[in-house]
Amino acid sequence: MCGIAGVIDLAGQRTISPNIIRAMAQAIIHRGPDEDGFLEAPGISFANRRLSIVGLSDGKQPIFNEDRSIATVFNGEFFDYQTVKARLESRGHKFSTHCDTELIPHLYEDHQEGMLDHLQGQFGIAVWDARQKRVILARDQFGICPLYYAKVQYDGSEWLLFGSEIKAILASGMIRAEPDRLGINHLFTFFGVPGPQSCFKGISALEPGHFLDIRLGSQSHASRIEDKTYWRMDFPQRGQERTGPSLKSLVDDFDREMLASVEKRLRADVPVVSYLSGGVDSSLVVAMASKIRGTPIPSFTIRIKSPKLDETPEATIVAKHIGTTPIIIDVGADEVLNTYPALIRAAEAPVVDTSCSALLLLAKEVHKHGYKVALTGEGSDEWLAGYPWHKVHRIASWVDSVPGLKVSNWMRRFFLWVTKAPRYNQAMQNRAINAMSGPNGWLDIYNLFSMAKFRLFSPEMMDLVKNVSPYEDLNLPSERMKSWHPLNRELYVSGRAHLSGLLLNAKGDRVAMNSSVETRYPFLDVNVFNFLATVHPKWKFRGLFGDKYLLRHLSDRYLPSSIAWRKKAMFRAPFDSFHLDNVPPFIDHLLSEESLKKTGYFDVKQVIRWRKEFKKLPSWGLSRVSIEMGLVGVLATQMWHHTFIDHSLADMDYWQAPKIS
Structure with a gap:
């Protein structure tokens, strides 16, 4: 991956000082230490910091089409690069590099913004169309690669700034760093900041599966900025999910999709390694990658200095089964505390999950050993109901199966009483439930964290947020969600709030790219998601406690049963x-x-x-x-x-x- 940044004069006339765009690029040098590149044209300045992984010698950005009327800077990877390139070449397009970035200007020539329907991978993209005076900013389907933007008044003109990180935008000097207190409220609601809100006033995150269509102005017409959706998660209507023809056939199909996803993410012109926690997700990824390669791939494991949290015994079982020896780093409370300031700088937001410090140290170790790319198991819990709140909601639904008892509501009231916890305003609770199209296990668990703000927020903060429902800010497709199975509604909220707000931010891109390491996510493949979305929830969560049921059956083919059927252990660092x-x-x-x-x-x-x-x-x-x-x-x-x-x-x-x- 790389880092991109840019400054756009919305009137289409002025070009910013070269020192400004270079400062923006320098602010994200950790994302691309190998080389930089710049594009300047009337109205726009783009920058790229490159971490070379594909097309090592000829991938310098920006990259153009044949007549140089279309230019792009790009952060990320396209895993089906060769297939799409061959299709474009058959249509007469001429490629001058071996880099996947070059897909973008040629696809744009053929499809304009429709090019996004032809891209699979992880990406943040900026395209400049010189003829139409148009800029496209786009982010991948799941939000693996970050992309931020801000609209500002500066030196008598209106500008749009963008960057892979907020640091790039702040480094411009064209916007002042000020807190967005509603963003802080999002943190204390979702355990992360999923966007479009950020913790900085005036700076927004482009949402996953979205693009900005920016038309520069002229003397005859004003500029225009539109935020558009090109992809979103979707599930079948309840009763239309796939149940068979048999469990084995579903596992066979899942096996094929996962092998294809892992194989694509092993494609690189540099060595690829994997994280290995001892949980079923990362263990399966390592096992599949080793099978595809025909030899065990290098792996990295964290050893937590706490017997209750340490998973290295399980990771060692997996490593021995595959035939590899993981590189182990030790992390305890002191390491977490000492790393915390660096974590906050990397994440650009408050981070409550202290395990992110451990992952920052892990990426640093990967970099120290000379690697640039690591596979990881994130995404499985989102698609296969692997989190505790799914169990909580399942149990609550089960105890409510007797009409009229409403036992789960009694349990919630009893919990609030026995723990002396502050009570949610019922009207606000109802607004959250309505935004999610019904009761949701996510709300049951995350209210536990949200309760802290009722104890700890200042009166001024409480006055600001008392009538605000962060769940409404997620822009959930509530009408569409009403037709889904309740478990799929939970999975959608988890993917929308938890995935992009924490796992792919402070726990993903930021901690890895802080050490110039690209993380790749086989479970976050559009084809893998589309397959799992169609599978009936009974194969995702079985009974009251059977999380990730389909995945465990698949893992039985690659891993010892003790790992495949091991109870979910949340990865935590000591805090x-x-x-x-x-x-x-x-x-x-x-x-x-x-x-x-x-x-x-x-x-x-x-x-x-x-x-x-x-x-x-x-x-x-x-x-x-x-x-x-x-x-x-x-x-x-x-x-x-x-x-x-x-x-x-x-x-x-x-x-x-x-x-x-």
Whole structure:
């Protein structure tokens, strides 16, 4: 993958200073340390930082069509590159490189924005059409590659800035870093920031499966910007799902789709490795990749310094079965804490999931060993109901099977009472349920984290968010969702909120590309998704506890049964009180009364109180879990604010835009 950035004069007249576009590129040099490239034309300036993986010697960007009327800068990979290239060559197109980027200008010539229907992979794209004075910005179907944009007034003109990371936009100096408090509310609702909201005022994330169609203005007409959808997740109507003809036939089809997906993601002009956690997802990817290659591929494993969280025994079983020896790195509470500031800088948002620190260290180790590409198992839980909230909702639905009892509602009320948790405003709860077209297991679990904001937000923040429903901001296709099986509705929300908001952001692209490592996701293949979307939910979740049922049957063909049928273990790094005891001074500075008052996000008295009283709560209690996550959220938000907004909160490093002279 790479990094891209750009500045567009919406009037189509002016070109920005070269120092500005070069500063934007320099801000994301970690995404592409191999080389840079720039495009300047009336009204536009594009930049690319390249991490060379395909077409090592001749892939310098921008890349043009034959008459140079169409240009592109590109971040990502097209895994069906050779097939699409052959089709274009049969239509008379002439290619001058061996790089997959060159597909874009030729596809655009034939199909305009319809080119996106012909691309499979992971990508962020910028296309310049000189004849039509038109720019297309596009993001892949699942949001694997990030792409941000901002519309600003600067030096008497209206401009649109874009970049693979927010750092590129801020480095322009054309927009000031200010917090978007509704973005912070999204974090405390979804455990991440799924977009289009970001935590920075005026900066938006282009949503997965979307593109911006930008028509530059002229003396005769005004500029136009349209956000359009070219792809979205979809499921069959309830009762139309595929049930057979047999479980074996479904597993056979799944096997073919996964092997094809893994094989495509092994294509590169550099060596490919894999992450290996010991869970069924990454283990299957390693096993399939090794089968395709005919030899075990190198793998990397994290060893958590906590017996309850360590999965290396399972990873070792898989490695021995395949015939490989994983490279292991050790991660404990100290490593998580020491890496946390770097994680926040990389993610450009507060990060509550401390396992992201471990993954940042893992990518650093991959880079240290000289590798650029790693396979990973993310996406399986989203498509095959692998998360705890699916079990919670399944149990709640089961206990409600007796008409009139509404036992699950009684259970929720009892939970709120016994944990002394703040209560959700019922009207807001109903708005969230309506946005998701009905009760959703996601809401049951994530309310646990959301409750923390009722304890910890300042009165000003609560006043701002009290009538706001973040679920409505997800722009869910609620009418369409009503026709789906309830489990598929859950999978959609999980894919929309959790996948792009956390897994592919702070837990994916950002932590990997911070060390110039591209991560590839065999489960996040459009063909794999389309197949699994049609499969009846009974083959995804069996009974009350049988998550990822179809995947486990497939894994039985490649892995020891002890791994294939191992109970789901959420990958977590240790954070139990890591920010409370024997902490470095900057933690106390960030959580001091003075710093908390400066940012204004949190209630000073409540933060100080719960830092002291946290350990009095029973370790098994959900209320403690909620407060624990909430306090990590407070620390992460304060650290993010110091890093990007106000550098006076603590004696610690912060991000600075590069200076180009």
